[in-house]
Amino acid sequence: AQKVTQAQTEISxxxxxxxxxxxxxxxxxxxYYLFWYKQPPSGELxxxxxxxxxxxxxxxxxxxxxxxxxxxxxxxFTITASQVVDSAVYFCALRYSGTYKYIFGTGTxxxxxx
Amino acid sequence: xxxxxxxPKYLVTQMGNDKSIKCEQNLGHDTMYxxxxxxKKFLKIMFSYNNKELIINETVPNRFSPKxxxxxxxxxxxNSLELGDSAVYFCASSQGVGLRTLNQPQHFGDGTRLSIL
Numbered sequence: 001a002q003k004v005t006q007a008q009t010e011i012s013x014x015x016x017x018x019x020x021x022x023x024x025x026x027x028x029x030x031x032y033y034l035f036w037y038k039q040p041p042s043g044e045l046x047x048x049x050x051x052x053x054x055x056x057x058x059x060x061x062x063x064x065x066x067x068x069x070x071x072x073x074x075x076x077f078t079i080t081a082s083q084v085v086d087s088a089v090y091f092c093a094l095r096y097s098g099t100y101k102y103i104f105g106t107g108t109x110x111x112x113x114x
Numbered sequence: 115x116x117x118x119x120x121x122p123k124y125l126v127t128q129m130g131n132d133k134s135i136k137c138e139q140n141l142g143h144d145t146m147y148x149x150x151x152x153x154k155k156f157l158k159i160m161f162s163y164n165n166k167e168l169i170i171n172e173t174v175p176n177r178f179s180p181k182x183x184x185x186x187x188x189x190x191x192x193n194s195l196e197l198g199d200s201a202v203y204f205c206a207s208s209q210g211v212g213l214r215t216l217n218q219p220q221h222f223g224d225g226t227r228l229s230i231l
Contacts, residue, residue, distance in 0.1 A: 033217050039155070045204065045222040052217060089155050093220075100145055100169055100211050102220055104157045 002027050004094050006105035013082050014113050021077040021108045023092030029053075032096040034068065034075040039107070040088040051075060082112045117141050120205045120223035127195060128231050134191045135226045137205030145169075145211075146188035147220065148180060149204040157204070163188055164211075192228075200230045 003026040013019045025034065036048040049059060051068050059066045063080045079086050092105040120137040127133055139146060147170070148160040162170035163182040177193045192199060205223040209215045 031216065035219050037219075037222075043202065043227075044224045045206075047219040047221070050217055050219055091157065095216060097216055098211060100162050100164060100208075101159065102208075107155045107157070109155070 002029075002094060002096060002103050004092050004103050004105035006090075006092055006108050008108045009106070010109040010111070012111040012113060015084060016081050018078060018080050019082050019110065019112075021079075021090050021092075021110065023075045023077065023105060025073050025075065025092070025094045027094060027096050029096035029098075032094060035093040035095070035102070036066065036075075036077050037091040037093065038088045039091065040085075045091070048077075079110075082110075084112050084114050086110060087112045118205055118207055118221050118223040120203075120226050122226060123224065124227050124229075126229045126231065129195055129197060131195050132191070132193045133195060133228070134189055135203055135205075135228075137188045137190070137223055139186055139205075139207040139221070141207055141209075141221060143207040143209045143221070144185050145208050146182065146185070147206040147208075148188065148190050149206065151202045151204060151225070153201075161188075161190075195228075195230050197230050200228055202227050 005024045032053045034051045038046045065078045067076045089107045089109045091107045094103045118139045145164045147162045150158045160174050161180040165185050166182045179191045182188045202225045204225045206220040208220045209218045
């Protein structure tokens with residue numbers, strides 16, 4: 001089965017804390033891509049990052065970093081020194097070869113408190 | 115300049131009415147989608163068209179009918195609206211399904227918030 005699990009429904013942190021959002025995926029395919037999207041309170045869905053199944057290098061972009069581990073089928077997202085503007089729902093998604101579908105997780109709502 | 119635009123942004127209507135939501139993309143993508151997002155924020159795929167051909171048709175009441183006049187447009191018509199149709203509907207687009215385009219993220223419109231009274 002092709003599936004994405006975001007077990008954390010909601011996380012609350014205080015500003016400046018680090019926070020990690022978990023994403024676990026299932027796929028039989030060897031070629032696939034993983035994506036993270038952000039949905040702030042204003043409602044739009046914003047693409048953050050993609051990672052292909054052959055590239056396990058971690059990625060860092062400012063305060064954001066992503067850890068892809070095929071051994072545990074995980075693609076976790078860490079925000080360092082969180083800010084109130086990071087408050088949003090974050091979605092992890094999977095796309096495997098030969099499909100038009102993007103399989104989304106159920107999302108994790110992050111609340112960063114001032 | 116907007117990549118994926120959907121109209122209207124808000125739609126408030128009575129039960130039993132028929133309504134349409136329009137979506138247009140200027141990214142040159144060949145595939146478009148409709149998603150429904152409920153109050154718990156679950157994103158559920160409804161339909162997808164590739165070059166005007168229906169390729170994904172999830173379990174959706176037949177009161178919902180998508181129409182794609184060309185690959186840049188995908189509209190959603192809903193008949194006999196019910197209370198449970200209240201949600202945010204997102205249009206999205208992406209390019210292709212081959213290995214070269216597998217890495218392409220979906221681009222989303224800003225959503226249409228549908229409220230049924």
